[in-house]
Every structure is written in structure tokens, then in C-alpha cells.
Amino acid sequence: GEDVEQSLFLSVREGDSSVINCTYTDSSSTYLYWYKQEPGAGLQLLTYIFSNMDMKQDQRLTVLLNKKDKHLSLRIADTQTGDSAIYFCAEGLFGNEKLTFGTGTRLTIIP
Amino acid sequence: DVKVTQSSRYLVKRTGEKVFLECVQDMDHENMFWYRQDPGLGLRLIYFSYDVKMKEKGDIPEGYSVSREKKERFSLILESASTNQTSMYLCATIRGGTDPVEQFFGPGTRLTVL
Numbered sequence: 001g002e003d004v005e006q007s008l009f010l011s012v013r014e015g016d017s018s019v020i021n022c023t024y025t026d027s028s029s030t031y032l033y034w035y036k037q038e039p040g041a042g043l044q045l046l047t048y049i050f051s052n053m054d055m056k057q058d059q060r061l062t063v064l065l066n067k068k069d070k071h072l073s074l075r076i077a078d079t080q081t082g083d084s085a086i087y088f089c090a091e092g093l094f095g096n097e098k099l100t101f102g103t104g105t106r107l108t109i110i111p
Numbered sequence: 112d113v114k115v116t117q118s119s120r121y122l123v124k125r126t127g128e129k130v131f132l133e134c135v136q137d138m139d140h141e142n143m144f145w146y147r148q149d150p151g152l153g154l155r156l157i158y159f160s161y162d163v164k165m166k167e168k169g170d171i172p173e174g175y176s177v178s179r180e181k182k183e184r185f186s187l188i189l190e191s192a193s194t195n196q197t198s199m200y201l202c203a204t205i206r207g208g209t210d211p212v213e214q215f216f217g218p219g220t221r222l223t224v225l
Contacts, residue, residue, distance in 0.1 A: 008151060031211040042115070042201055042216025043154075050211070088153065092212050097142045097161070097205050098169075099212060103153035 004091060004102035011108045018076040020105045022089035025070060029091040032065060033099065034074045037086040046087070047074075076107075084109050114138070115217040117202055123223045130189040132220050134202030141206065143185035144169075144214065145177065148199040160185055192224045 004024045012018045024032070030051050035043040049056045049063045049072075056063045062075040072089055086106050090099040118133035134143065144159040146169075156169030158177040166177050174196060178186040185204075189196055199221050203214040 004153075006153075033211070035214075040218065042203070042218050043214070044216070045213045048211045094210055097212055098144075098156065098159065099214060101146075101154040103151060104148075 004089060004100055006087075006089060006102040006105045008103065009106050009108070011110055012079050013110045014079060014081060016079055018074075018079045018083065018107055020074045020076075020087050020089075020107065022072040022074075022102050023070055024072065024089070024091045024100075024102075026091055026093075026100070027067075027070065028093060030094040031092045032063075032072050033090040033092065034061075034063065035088045035090060035101075037088065037104070039085070043088060079107075079109055081109050081111070083107060115202060115204055115215050117200075117217040117220050119220050120218065121221050121223075123225065124189075124192050125225055126193060128189075128192050128224075130192050130222065130224075132187040132189075132200055132202075132222070134185045134187070134204075134217055135183055136185075136204040136215070137183065138204070138206070138215075139182065140204040140215075141182070142204060143179065144203040145175075145185065145187045146201045146203065147171070148201055148219070154201065157187065192222075194224050196222065197224045198222060 033048040034046045036046045060077045064073045086104045089102040092099045145157045146154040160179040176188045202217040
């Protein structure tokens with residue numbers, strides 16, 4: 001993996017949708033991941049997408065992958081205060097346990 | 112549930128001190144990782160270990176060493192702490208040979224070097 005870029009901050013009103021974006025550079029990445037870090041805690045896997053998929057939906061979470069542009073996004077519908085966290089995207093290669101993490105996006109919810 | 116524990120949540124040390132950060136996991140995972148987390152830089156891999164006594168350098172190993180004498184325990188050592196090693200340190204673990212990769216993280220140790 002090489003550099004994985006994210007915006008550092010995002011503020012969203014409670015109830016609105018949040019969209020967190022990520023760009024990566026390694027076109028051979030097999031899986032792309034979203035991890036969530038709540039205050040005072042380590043990271044936790046939120047969801048992932050295999051590189052041959054365009055979209056994955058899991059309850060309030062939608063992951064979109066544009067392989068041509070090397071762009072990954074995470075949409076959180078109906079954002080709640082409990083969604084306040086830092087979100088990291090990460091890329092990995094098949095059979096390789098190492099991941100390359102992005103810079104992280106701090107999501108703040110406005111009441 | 113996988114449990115990954117780190118020996119301290121907060122640590123304050125002086126420049127030049129030798130610092131040990133300990134990580135213990137209870138799930139018999141082969142692979143363990145040490146990262147540091149800095150604002151705007153994300154997570155950067157310091158070292159990882161894929162088995163007892165086996166280690167590999169990550170992206171930023173300078174100033175650090177590691178020890179893995181037992182499968183469940185992975186230690187990060189700062190031989191002579193410096194102020195630029197003030198950071199959040201995160202340990203992670205995964206079972207070998209799995210895809211997709213789910214890394215399980217400890218809660219982190221916030222180290223301040225004065």
C-alpha cells in the first residue's frame with residue numbers, strides 16, 4: 001500500500017447523512033476497509049468492500065468504491081450522536097495481514 | 112470476543128529513559144502490530160510480528176525495538192525516549208491467513224516524553 005488520503009474534519013447535523021471520502025493509490029488493493037475509533041478507544045472494524053464490488057450496504061452504512069478513480073466513500077444515514085468518532089479507511093492486499101491506514105476523518109455531530 | 116490489553120493508558124517519561132509498552136492478547140493470534148497515531152498523520156506501522164521471536168520493521172522503526180517471547184505478548188521498547196516520540200501507541204492483532212483482514216486493537220497508550 002501507499003498513501004491513503006482523507007479530509008481531517010467533517011461536521012454534520014444530527015439526522016443528516018454523513019459522507020466520508022478516501023483516496024488511495026495502490027491499484028492492486030484487494031480489500032478496502034472502514035474502521036471507527038471512538039473517544040478513548042482503539043479502532044474497530046466497521047465494514048469492508050472487496051475490490052470487485054462497486055457498492056455495499058449494511059443498515060445505515062453505504063460504501064461506494066470507484067476503482068477507476070481510486071476513491072472510496074462511507075455514507076452514514078441518519079447520523080446520530082453515537083456516530084461521533086474518527087473514521088479511518090484502510091487498504092490491504094489479498095493474503096497480506098498488513099493494512100495501510102489513511103489519515104483519519106474526525107466526524108462531529110451538531111445537535 | 113478478542114481482548115487486546117495494553118499495560119498503561121497514560122504514561123509520562125523523561126527524555127533518555129528506556130520505556131516499555133506491553134500488549135497482551137487472549138485469542139492465540141499469530142500476528143501482532145505496533146502503530147503510532149498522530150493527528151493528521153493517521154496510523155503508522157512501527158513493527159509487526161508474525162510469530163514468536165519473529166519481527167519485521169514497519170514504516171517508522173527508527174528509535175524503537177520490539178520483543179515477542181510468548182505468543183500472547185508483544186512489547187514495544189523505546190531505548191532512549193525523545194520528545195518526538197510523544198504520541199498515542201496502538202497495539203493490534205489478527206489471526207494469520209484470513210481475508211478480509213480484521214485487526215483487533217487495544218485501547219492505546221498515550222505516551223508523553225518531557
